[in-house]
Structure formats: structure tokens, C-alpha cells
Amino acid sequence: MWFAKSLVPGRTAYPVSGLPLEYPEVLLPRGFPSDIIRGVKAVIFQAPFDVRIEEVPEPVLRAETDAIVKVELSAICGSDLHPYRGREIGIEPGTVMGHEFLGEVVECGRGVRKFQPGALVVAPFTTSCGVCSFCAIGLTARCEQGELFGWIENGRGLDGAQAEYVRVPLADTTLVTVPDRTAREAALFAGDILSTGLFTADMADVGKGSVVAVLGCGPVGLMAVVACRFRGAERVFAIEPGAERRRLAESFGAVGIDLDEAVVARVEEETRGKGMDCVLEMVGSPQATRLGIDILRPGGTLAAAGVHTEAEFAFSPGEAYDKNLTYRAGRCSVRSYMDEALELAGDSELDVARIVTDRVHLDDAAQAYRRFDRREGGCVKVLLLPE
Ligand SMILES: [Zn+2]
Numbered sequence: 574m575w576f577a578k579s580l581v582p583g584r585t586a587y588p589v590s591g592l593p594l595e596y597p598e599v600l601l602p603r604g605f606p607s608d609i610i611r612g613v614k615a616v617i618f619q620a621p622f623d624v625r626i627e628e629v630p631e632p633v634l635r636a637e638t639d640a641i642v643k644v645e646l647s648a649i650c651g652s653d654l655h656p657y658r659g660r661e662i663g664i665e666p667g668t669v670m671g672h673e674f675l676g677e678v679v680e681c682g683r684g685v686r687k688f689q690p691g692a693l694v695v696a697p698f699t700t701s702c703g704v705c706s707f708c709a710i711g712l713t714a715r716c717e718q719g720e721l722f723g724w725i726e727n728g729r730g731l732d733g734a735q736a737e738y739v740r741v742p743l744a745d746t747t748l749v750t751v752p753d754r755t756a757r758e759a760a761l762f763a764g765d766i767l768s769t770g771l772f773t774a775d776m777a778d779v780g781k782g783s784v785v786a787v788l789g790c791g792p793v794g795l796m797a798v799v800a801c802r803f804r805g806a807e808r809v810f811a812i813e814p815g816a817e818r819r820r821l822a823e824s825f826g827a828v829g830i831d832l833d834e835a836v837v838a839r840v841e842e843e844t845r846g847k848g849m850d851c852v853l854e855m856v857g858s859p860q861a862t863r864l865g866i867d868i869l870r871p872g873g874t875l876a877a878a879g880v881h882t883e884a885e886f887a888f889s890p891g892e893a894y895d896k897n898l899t900y901r902a903g904r905c906s907v908r909s910y911m912d913e914a915l916e917l918a919g920d921s922e923l924d925v926a927r928i929v930t931d932r933v934h935l936d937d938a939a940q941a942y943r944r945f946d947r948r949e950g951g952c953v954k955v956l957l958l959p960e
């Protein structure tokens with residue numbers, strides 16, 4: 574076991590709230606003296622529309638509650654496109670991208686009790702402590718010590734997992750063991766898109782007999798279709814311009830509606846003028862919110878899982894009153910949903926991983942980002958394989 578007082582050369586040290594600002598010691602990977610740091614491959618954010626594959630210092634333990642995971646599978650998420658397109662700003666050039674990953678624990682700090690090297694794990698996109706007041710009510714997405722993988726801003730934050738290795742803080746309360754018989758590609762989805770689908774269905778009050786619209790059928794929207802069916806929705810309408818995505822939604826039991834259609838009229842017809850009980854807005858644009866309000870029935874619930882960056886609502890307080898509207902929004906507390914999501918992921922007949930269209934080597938991530946951004950060749954979900 575090697576100890577060093579300094580952090581990895583070239584990396585900015587940052588405090589993790591709740592932990593001592595200066596760690597008493599930093600453990601380096603076994604077998605590597607403190608002055609030899611290996612380089613590992615990672616997808617780096619450089620600028621909008623410019624991600625690169627570069628060598629970065631191998632992640633090392635920085636706190637006793639950290640683990641290092643060798644990434645077997647990572648993915649490009651729809652929300653990676655927000656910084657990629659320059660729509661969400663603040664991410665520092667040089668940040669390792671990505672927050673969906675599954676892999677093998679290769680190193681644990683001395684404070685890690687639940688995991689040992691060799692464990693196959695999947696992680697939610699944020700870390701969480703499991704004991705703060707937010708974690709205690711299941712709101713792990715807002716954990717007092719939580720950090721989002723793949724986001725470093727003003728020197729603070731956490732490198733991501735589109736890399737060969739990733740450092741996982743608060744490993745015991747963040748990581749989850751992948752069940753033996755669960756297909757790895759499906760299990761990966763429990764860490765983000767499948768959990769977010771379940772969470773959004775719950776935000777929208779989807780239950781037995783609900784008539785539901787899912788607006789936008791990217792990967793998360795498709796998992797929302799799965800979740801609505803799982804929660805007992807009677808009918809699920811998938812409103813989506815892409816034919817391939819509509820076809821996938823239909824394969825999970827939805828009725829596809831093209832955005833080119835007169836959507837409001839079609840919904841009126843399908844619901845005998847009543848409107849949808851629940852609308853799951855998976856896009857994150859004012860236009861999508863507006864359409865959601867227009868097709869929602871009085872007393873219905875609109876849930877927004879899309880990342881919104883605008884300053885104002887696309888509907889007025891008066892409209893909300895007149896509709897007896899319930900509106901919910903926010904980041905999924907993935908850690909709280911993962912056990913249930915892993916159960917769903919283990920259903921081989923359901924086969925949630927059927928949405929994967931592209932499996933590419935990590936070296937080809939830059940082209941994969943481009944394809945995903947432009948939806949080239951019906952690209953829906955991209956997996957990145959480090960080996
Ligand atoms: Zn994501």
C-alpha cells in the first residue's frame with residue numbers, strides 16, 4: 574500500500590463537502606509508487622461540439638470512502654448532449670465526460686465495507702451519502718455530499734465514466750452490485766435511464782388504468798414508456814418525430830404519434846375530448862411543456878424529466894389554476910430507484926437493451942457523439958466499450 578501527501582500531479586484538488594478539506598492521506602493504487610502515475614484513456618470535454626479521447630492520469634483514491642472502478646461499459650446520455658451542444662454551460666475543459674457506467678471494483682479505500690475488488694457494480698449518475706436529511710427521505714439526487722459524475726466546474730466536481738477507470742466517492746452508499754443473471758447492458762440502464770423512467774412515471778402519478786402521453790422518445794422517454802406500462806397504465810401514447818424511436822416505443826407497448834400530426838386533435842379523438850391523465854415531458858423545452866399542457870386533462874399531472882434551462886414557464890398561473898394542474902419536475906434520485914430498476918432490467922423478455930443501436934470502442938467516442946447528436950442512421954443509444 575502506497576501513501577502520498579499530494580494529489581495526482583496536474584489535477585486540481587477540490588473539497589468534498591462534509592469531508593475534511595485536506596485528507597490526512599491519499600492512497601495510490603497498489604503496485605504504483607507515488608511518483609509513477611499511469612495514464613488512462615478518457616473522453617474529455619474540450620468545447621461545444623469538441624470532445625476528445627485523451628490520456629489522463631489514472632484516478633486514485635482520495636478519501637477512505639472512495640472506490641476505483643474499471644469501466645466495462647459506459648454510455649452517452651441525452652443529457653451529455655446539453656454541454657456538448659453548449660446549451661448547458663460551466664463544465665470545465667478537460668473534464669472527463671459521462672455518468673452511466675458499469676464495471677469492476679479494482680480498489681477500495683479503507684472505509685469501504687460493502688465492496689471488495691472484483692465486485693461487478695453499477696452506479697447512479699450522482700453519488701450519495703445515505704445518511705443526510707435528503708438521503709433519509711429518498712432524495713439522493715440532492716444529497717448534501719452528492720456529486721454528479723462528469724461535471725467539474727470552478728475546480729469542483731467529479732470526473733466522469735467515459736473512461737477506462739473512474740473514481741467513485743461514497744462507494745458504499747453509491748454503488749450497487751449487479752445481480753448475477755442480469756444482462757450487463759440492461760443493468761447499465763438502472764444507473765440512469767431506467768430509474769429516471771420509473772421516477773418520471775411516479776412524478777406523473779401514473780397508475781393502474783392511467784392514460785398517458787410520453788413526449789419525446791429518446792432513451793429516457795423509451796424507458797418511461799416501459800415504466801408506465803410497468804406501473805399499470807392502460808394506454809401509453811409516444812409522441813415523437815423519429816420513426817425509429819416511435820417503432821421502439823411501440824415495441825414496448827405504446828401507440829406512436831408523429832409530431833407532424835395534429836397532436837392535440839389526435840389526443841382529443843383518442844380520449845373522447847377529455848385529454849391525458851398524465852403527461853411525461855422528456856424533452857426539456859418550452860415547446861414540449863406547452864404541448865404537454867395542451868393535451869393534459871383537467872386535474873391531470875405533468876411531469877418534467879427533461880433538463881430545463883429557461884427562466885419562465887410555458888404556461889401561466891391562470892392556466893395552472895384553470896386546469897387544477899399538478900406539475901412536478903427534477904433530477905431523478907436514481908439510487909432510490911435502482912433496486913426496482915435492476916429487477917426490470919433482469920426481465921430478459923422485456924429486454925430494455927433493445928434500444929442500443931451503437932456499440933463503439935471508447936477510441937471512437939467523438940464520432941459517436943456526432944452520430945448521437947445528429948441522430949445519424951437512427952442512432953438511439955450509444956454504448957462505449959473501453960476494450
Ligand atoms: Zn443521464
Ligand SMILES: [Zn+2]
Binds near residue numbers: 705713717
Ligand atoms: Zn446524503
